[in-house]
Amino acid sequence: MLDACCLMPDNRFLEVTELPPRVIVDKCDGCKAEKEPLCEQICPGDLMTLSEKTGKAYCRYTRDCWDCMSCVKICPQGALETRLSYQLGYYPAKLIPMMGTNRITWTSIAMDGTVERFVVPTRNEE
């Protein structure tokens, strides 16, 4: 049931009823049918996995996701989306990372639609 819910292409339905992380099924390529896609490898709670039926990623227990955004950052297709954790901002606030070579650009969209961007350096290159 959870599987099907997460994979519904009807995004509106998902947004209202499903907890994040949300998989944008059109973009997810299941890491080319890899046994363990990158989101599964990185998820600290071991929540993400591939659906055998569709070959796309889904979150097994959305209630257990604490929105750490590891999967969002690592997804090569940009196919994952989480919300800001509720302590920080209620639905529909969003925080979206964009990965550069040695920086992450965070876009924060507050409940009222205010957009803020932060560019944060990542790896310390020697």
Add this chain to the structure above:
Amino acid sequence: MPVGLYFCQCHGEISRTVDTARLASVLSRARGVAVCREHPCLCGADGLAIMQRDVRDGTVDRIVLAGCSPRVHQETFTAALEAAGLNRYMVERCNLREQCAWPHADDPATATGKARNLVLMSLAKARLLEPLVPLTFPAVERALVLGAGVAGLSAALDLAAAGVEVVVAEKEPYLGGHVAGFHRYFPRNCPPMCGVDFMVERLRADTKVSLHTCAEMTEITGSPGNYQVEMVKRPRYVSPEKCTACGECAGVCPISRSDRLGQGLGSTRAAYLPHPLAQPRAYVIDREACLEGCDLCSRACPTGAIDLAQQEERFALRVGSVVVATGWESYDASLVEQYGYGRLANVVTNLELERLASPNGPTGGKLLRPSDGRPASRVAFLQCVGSRDLNHLPYCSQICCAVTLKQVGYVREALPEAEITVFYMDLRAVGEYEQMYREAQEQHRALFIRGNPSEVVQDPRSGDAIVRAEDTLSGRQVEVKADLVVLAVGMRPSRGLERLFPSLQPSSGGWDFASGHTQCFPFEMRRSGIYPAGSCQGPMDVSTATRGASGAAMKAMATLKGRVEVRPTVPVVDKAKCDKCKRCMEECPVEAWYWDETGYPAPDLLKCRQCGICQGGCPMRVISLKNFGIKMVANAIQALDPSFAGKGEPVLLALLCANDAYPAADLAGQKRHAYPPNVVTMPVPCAGSVNVAWVADALTNGVDGVLIAGCKSDQCHFFHGSDLARTRLDNMRETLKRMMIEPDRVRMANLGIADDAAYVELVTGFLSDLRGLGPSPFKA
């Protein structure tokens, strides 16, 4: 890391627009620059001498050449600098002429600002250049030729003449392939066994050549220059060395079987000689047809050549390259049901007619009706059977028309009074085959009816075949009675090709041949060191097949010379950060990646074509091409200061594929097409080598838009680089949209090498759209 920065005025071509003197003075203080000079003509003897002196002095260990496009004078510079002791990979070219001075002559101030940025980007790249030397790998000096038809035999002869060891494997028990069964081949209309025999004798006399019949390849692993192949040799049950072809075995054999070479028209004993001139001239035993426990033949054999217990033999080979000459097979005529092949006895294929006409064939060369053995005095030929038909073979097999014209001659020769009718859609007798067409009409008096027959039926009483058609020229319905109906069926590649070489060009539109990029790289397969020859490449006549075989042999020589040299600009993996997601393996167009002994992905450098698609797709950004790596390009993008175009003016970063889009941009400059100087370009080995992290870098760096331009989808030199780039950018555009950034700031375009006008239109349009969108949200 002392960089020598040299500005070329190009006799004023550059300095007229770009203030090279000022740039030289300003940039002489840039980080790492040890020497900065300006010269009127760097490619002249004087200019080269100045750079050579700086290299010899040890003043510089890498060079940035700000002048013409890297597409011109590359060897002039690298050869001169190499002579002075500089590694040829330590030169970074910065294109100030074709992509700055020439197209922006009307705006010298901004052009100079752009030039400054181009140089800064080149300097950033130059700082990370490494001296590289070509890699060499050992290569086995032995070639494997699969298939001993005319193409395979010709390729083997050429390879042997070039001095390498050649192993020829033929799956049939005889050499010569299809043509061995033909009566004659055109255009000279001579017996094909003459040519086959000639080639086989020469190959046999060559000690470096080994010929195997009943042999097939079952597996191939390894790399170009060093392939390991597994071969299987099926038992022949007769030793060709001992067999004298006396025929005693066939004389005592109690079993009759359908003759395969005779296309099933006749029969042989289970111990049989494939045909009287077969090479090797030795009998074969068809054990599947044998009676259980029967050993009459082996007892009858006077030389003890027969070993009925012979087993299948497997052997392995190491070869440097493989020539695939696995040939063709006829399209199954019974699938074209309305012509009754397989149901009506007197309907035969053109291949069967070859056997009927051959003196070595089942009828001894007499044209007889298969139904009752009466002479066939009325013969109808049906062209394009299953060809040019979307339900069967969608293509024209090119030679069936000429085959029919040849066979019209067989009929006339055998029966001077025969009535010959040819039903055709279009007759395609190209080149000198026009002569055969004329002969068929004038000398052989064949009647040509333009129309595709609707059906062939049989008169139940006489056994005559009746061909019903519309003569489209007169508009009348015609019915032609025939003793023999010959179906001109088309050609398709032999089966098994796709199983052995799964990485062949994908088939498209029903065309399953291994044809490569027919204009530029006709022998190219996705794997280097494996080259197709002959009719596995497409329907062709014998003369094209033999000619093509020489080409394939020549290509094969590249990995047969004892060692293979590889350009050192190969991909390298930073294993410490690799996640083993295997995207590199999945996206590599030539399947070059494998798991190394440490469990990490590694490229087979011999298969790798250095397109950088792995680098572009790596989500961890840990794959880098040598001297064009992730970090190098990221640094170059970081070095770009998008304020040069002036306040409120957008700046566009264009990453252009070095194969087509970058030359198109050069051409625009060469033709002096003016476009705004707000576009900064960088060549990339393939659009697929662009990692979207670079695009993100550029945007956060304040660049207003990013363009990736690759070859047209079906013209990508690396098969799907352009398409992958588009998919990746599409994903990024969607992310940008969610980030409340206009997705139109990043675009993918496809450009051909001569699309200079399209390039100008593209960047001009993009820039004007960017003006409409306003400055990038990241612009300081």
